[in-house]
Amino acid sequence: MSDYLSVAPPRRLRLHASVQIAGIRLPARAFLMSVGILTAGGIAITLGADIERTIWASGCLIFLGLALLEGRFWGRSSREAAGIVWRHLQRPKRLRLIQPHMALPPEEALSPVLKPRRPHWHYQETADERD
Numbered sequence: 001m002s003d004y005l006s007v008a009p010p011r012r013l014r015l016h017a018s019v020q021i022a023g024i025r026l027p028a029r030a031f032l033m034s035v036g037i038l039t040a041g042g043i044a045i046t047l048g049a050d051i052e053r054t055i056w057a058s059g060c061l062i063f064l065g066l067a068l069l070e071g072r073f074w075g076r077s078s079r080e081a082a083g084i085v086w087r088h089l090q091r092p093k094r095l096r097l098i099q100p101h102m103a104l105p106p107e108e109a110l111s112p113v114l115k116p117r118r119p120h121w122h123y124q125e126t127a128d129e130r131d
Contacts, residue, residue, distance in 0.1 A: 033065045 017028035041058035071078035
């Protein structure tokens with residue numbers, strides 16, 4: 001088919017693989033990742049691994065995996081956001097402010113500053129004006 005005739009579907013109509021369990025729809029890749037880590041942890045425990053360490057490790061891996069796969073930051077996927085932060089940390093630190101070696105005195109005003117006058121109703125009446 002010609003590229004001129006194809007159109008990308010709108011964002012709301014894009015289909016993503018999902019799994020439905022007990023009436024709740026879950027993203028397929030997150031579900032499969034979690035089930036895979038839990039299965040690997042169960043196999044490790046049956047082969048003699050420390051139960052508490054395995055539970056903590058598998059829980060941390062699931063949490064990090066879900067954050068990377070399903071998290072969104074600043075309207076972008078977490079992978080894109082992590083790439084932005086990584087590029088920011090890797091760039092050379094050339095934008096630092098260089099402190100001047102000497103302090104300059106403040107600039108003098110070119111024209112003399114006139115003291116602003118008060119409006120006429122701010123002046124106090126003297127005894128002569130009241131009579």
